[in-house]
Amino acid sequence: xxxxxxxxxxxxxxxxxxxxxxxxxxxxxxxxxxxxxxxxxxxxxxxxxxxxxxxxxxxxxxxxxxxxxxxxxxxxxxxxxxxxxxxxxxxxxxxxxxxxxxxxxxxxxxxxxxxxxxxxxxxxxxxxxxxxxxxxxxxxxxxxxxxxxxxxxxxxxxxxxx
Amino acid sequence: xxxxxxxxxxxxxxxxxxxxxxxxxxxxxxxxxxxxxxxxxxxxxxxxxxxxxxxxxxxxxxxxxxxxxxxxxxxxxxxxxxxxxxxxxxxxxxxxxxxxxxxxxxxxxxxxxxxxxxxxxxxxxxxxxxxxxxxxxxxxxxxxxxxxxxxxxxxxxxxxxx
Numbered sequence: 167x168x169x170x171x172x173x174x175x176x177x178x179x180x181x182x183x184x185x186x187x188x189x190x191x192x193x194x195x196x197x198x199x200x201x202x203x204x205x206x207x208x209x210x211x212x213x214x215x216x217x218x219x220x221x222x223x224x225x226x227x228x229x230x231x232x233x234x235x236x237x238x239x240x241x242x243x244x245x246x247x248x249x250x251x252x253x254x255x256x257x258x259x260x261x262x263x264x265x266x267x268x269x270x271x272x273x274x275x276x277x278x279x280x281x282x283x284x285x286x287x288x289x290x291x292x293x294x295x296x297x298x299x300x301x302x303x304x305x306x307x308x309x310x311x312x313x314x315x316x317x318x319x320x321x322x323x324x325x326x327x328x
Numbered sequence: 329x330x331x332x333x334x335x336x337x338x339x340x341x342x343x344x345x346x347x348x349x350x351x352x353x354x355x356x357x358x359x360x361x362x363x364x365x366x367x368x369x370x371x372x373x374x375x376x377x378x379x380x381x382x383x384x385x386x387x388x389x390x391x392x393x394x395x396x397x398x399x400x401x402x403x404x405x406x407x408x409x410x411x412x413x414x415x416x417x418x419x420x421x422x423x424x425x426x427x428x429x430x431x432x433x434x435x436x437x438x439x440x441x442x443x444x445x446x447x448x449x450x451x452x453x454x455x456x457x458x459x460x461x462x463x464x465x466x467x468x469x470x471x472x473x474x475x476x477x478x479x480x481x482x483x484x485x486x487x488x489x490x
Contacts, residue, residue, distance in 0.1 A: 219392050220401050220424035230381050239382050254448050255424065258417030262382035277423075282444060286416050 172204045174269050177247040178298045181271070184211040184224060185249045185305050191216060195305045198224035198248040200232040200241065200265075207244065208232035224248060225256040229263050241265040242290070249302040251278035251295065257286040267292040271302025334366045336431050339409040340460045343433070346373040346386060347411045347467050353378060357467045360386035360410040362394040362403065362427075369406065370394035386410060387418035391425050403427040404452070411464040413440035413457065419448040429454040433464025 169175045177199055184197025188211035200208040208231035213222040225248055233239050245267040246252075252260065252270065257279030260268060268291060279286050287293070331337045339361055346359025350373035362370040372389035376382055387410055395401050407429040414422065414432065419441035422430060430453060441448050449455070 214401065218399070218401055219395055221388055221391055221421045226383055229383055233381055237380070239376070239380055253420060253424075255417055255420030258415060258420050259383045262415075262417065282448070286444070 174247070174294065174297045177201050177206070177245070178249070178269065178271055178302070180206060180209070181224075181247045181249050182298065182301055182305070184209055185302070188212045188224070189305060189309055195309050196224045196248065196250045198228040198246060200228045200244050200246050202232075202236065202241075202244045207235040221255065223253065223256050225252055226259055229259055229265075233263070239263070245269060247297075249298075250274050250306065251280065253277045254279050254282055254286060257282075260291060261286060261288045264288050265291055267294070269294045269297050271295075271297055271299045272306065273299070336409070336456065336459045339363050339368070339407070340411070340431065340433055340464070342368060342371070343386075343409045343411050344460065344463055344467070346371055347464070350374045350386070351467060351471055357471050358386045358410065358412045360390040360408060362390045362406050362408050364394075364398065364403075364406040369397040383417065385415065385418050387414050388421055391421055391427075395425070401425070407431060409459075411460075412436050412468065413442065415439045416441045416444055416448060419444075422453060423448060423450045426450050427453055429456070431456045431459050433457075433459055433461045434468065435461070 169179060180199045181197045185195040188197060189195035193212045193215050197211045199206045208228040210224045210227035210231060212224045214220055225246060228246065232241055232244060241263040244265055246265055247269050249271045251274040331341060342361045343359045347357040350359060351357035355374045355377050358374045360372050361368050370390040370393035372386045372393060374386045375384040387408060390408065394403055394406060403425040406427055408427055409431050411433045413436040
């Protein structure tokens, strides 16, 4: 399938490349890019294990990098593309950035910010969801299936079984 | 007034020293310390202006520093002391750290996480508030009064007034 240049799917594909980079580092595979005037100003992927830091979500790093690139704190003219629905921490950070728009792929039915009753985002932040959601979910499912398999393989045999 | 060693007030005084350090850098004066077995394992103050990064709240830096100090991602045995009630981003980060307890001084009536209808923190995280709240509010009020005065002083005179 051809993906039109600079479409939401086009940029989500770029976020998926970041998710793949996380996957290859044995990190929960979530990736993000921040786009301003069709230019990717920040790319990041989850690094919570490598950095031993639960705040090192793809979005958090992307916000910091984008502000550094732009030279201002606010991202009102930017769009965040992220493969998984942001959690409350990342949505709370997005509020402070005043980001113009957030587009995510897969929904997060456990920790997604939309589960919160209150509106966490800045009132001017627009949102869209479900862009390439099959690909975005698929890489996560693949990761967790692999983890469960590894865990099973590492279970010591029951006493008396060997 | 004597403050008992290792009491909540004692550690909030340490967080207030961090808030004062922020004040002296012309940052919104919020300070935090993270304590584990009566030892301060992280100290931080707001650096959003200096770092040009809206995610550089005192708590976020303290979480990262504490995890680095402890060598594990989770802060279940730790207490965060922070001079101002955490925002949704910081409370969302606290969830991921599974921190044992959060104690704050002044309430944040605009962006405090307790304004959110949903429970943002980890179910095992205990909270207390109002510790040294007068001192914690006072440094913020002094900062914003100073800002308003500076803004007034910088207003150019009305045409015809000079």
